[in-house]
Amino acid sequence: MLKKMLTIGLSCYALNVVALDNVKIMIGANPGGGYDQTARGIGAALQAAGQAKAVQYENRGGAGGTIGLAQFVNTSKGDPNALVVVGAVMVGAIETNKSPVNLKDVTPVARLLAEYDVLVVPANSKIQTLKDLIAAVKANPGAVSWGGGSKGSIDHILAGLILKASDVDPTKLNYVPFAGGGEAAAAILGGHVTIGISGLAEFLPYIKSGKMRALGVSADKRVPEVDIPTLREQGTPVSIANWRGVYGAPGISADQQAALIKAVTAATQTKQWQDTLDKNEWQAALLTGDELAKFADTEQQRIGAILRVLGLVK
Template sequence: MRRAIFLKSLAAMAAAGVLPVSAQKAAALKMMIPANPGGGWDSTGRALGKAMQDAGAAASVSYDNRGGAAGIIGLAQFVNASKGDPNALMVMGAVMLGGIIAGRPPVGLDKVTPLARLTSEYNVFVLPVDSPHKTMKDLLEQLKKDPGSVKWGGGSRGSTEHIAAAMIARAVGVDPAKINFVAFRGGGEAIAAVLGGNVTVGGSGYSEFAEYIAAGKMRAVGVTSGTRLKGVNVPTLKEQGIDVEIGNWRGVYGAPGITDGQRKVLIDALHRTFKHPAWQDQMDKNRWTPAWLAGDEFANFVDAEFASLRATMAKSGMV
């Protein structure tokens, strides 16, 4: 009798989508990556998908890359195609907030379901290896003489590297509105532009440029962290007298219209993955800082970040 009651309870919980992760069959998940292949969101999404499978939190993961407009194109696609889908995920982060502030799209994050923040990462600025500039000081001397002659390459308008470039200009007495920022649809395009010498300086998360810096194909001249990154011999902007510090966090959202129970299932699956050695290895490999925050706490964090970024962008002449 007790067994029958127990089984009925499990069935009811399953129907409601509130079974603990350990008691559920791993689902086939769909991951929206709102960027082209080769960038930070792409590497984060694919690393997360693999780690979820290694952790037994997903049976399989399929990926959909939709780049452009700081992730807004992918966000719109996710909202329209995934309503009520408990197996749909979307990678996002600070860059998307900047894109929403700058672009004012008709679809915002209020249409999707906040799940968790996973990592934080700082930006690094690099020069093409054959650049006539050797240091950040050299670059800024040119910026002061002729702001438009310095081509800053990076992600979409409103990305953290775009904001950082504007903050650097402001910090050294240059009108941020005069910076020449070249936006690319994905990290792969930005990498190619730096390697080809098509931009004066490139900016991105350290993990995206790390292999090229290590191989001597790019020259790193500054990171946006408060202190030097562990194991990375690149000076911070602050230690070079530039009062700029800005981080780039990444997180995951669920589809519009999922139930509270379905949201909990996804958060539990992400938390199980976050603690698994496969994900820990990815964080170490990419020099990501663990930054777990879930559910309503994550939603409140995003609201606060949105307000803070808007104020920063306004001061930098970007809004």
């Protein structure tokens, strides 16, 4: 009887054990941006799910996240409580910065979310549809200016993919990079660029107010609660997401990787995480372990290829 009681007690204790101790999340960006919001959102969700006792964050911005990734690889080997935020921007930065470290040097845990781009024009633009835009680009690529994020960003990559899919030489892309969404929005509304590209959340207030017209989103299917057609359904076979997720440290065991995957998956099922997604107009896009590794490899090849076409990688 005593043995049975001890067994039951230990089983109950096991159910209440926090999966992770003091979680440390490396953020390869400065405070306030998408990587930072993702890190702090999933960190809070880990605690809300009872999967982490405490969470510490370290911001190490620069070079599209690759500086933070390099530091993580060099200092966190074998640490089962360490995570680094990764994503599509980092995939591109690994190529453009010729980073000595890449996602193969860390342990895949979970892709968490997808943030889709939207193409917009000012409300008074002569361009009414995506078809109009493609026609204008085919007629004179240089006359169509595309305003978006920094060179090599997902916005830039998307513009290049659209030209390529439309049988227009991507090297003729007239891309105007901006430091932030506010600067880009001002340029679009002022008619200083023909078309704008950014994350849906960035331009959604202008779309809802009628100041901008949305031509399409870069998702595979329409984003829930936002009635904007995808590029694909309008005949342009292009989709891309500014996805973000977390990887574990190099050198951890398969059991430690599994524990991280289990903990992060539980965190994504909390109201805390759903509120983070809703607040930022992000879409849930959970993908874990080996499947994430395969996805990241495919992304590296696709993004690297278009960056080379655009002349951003040699």
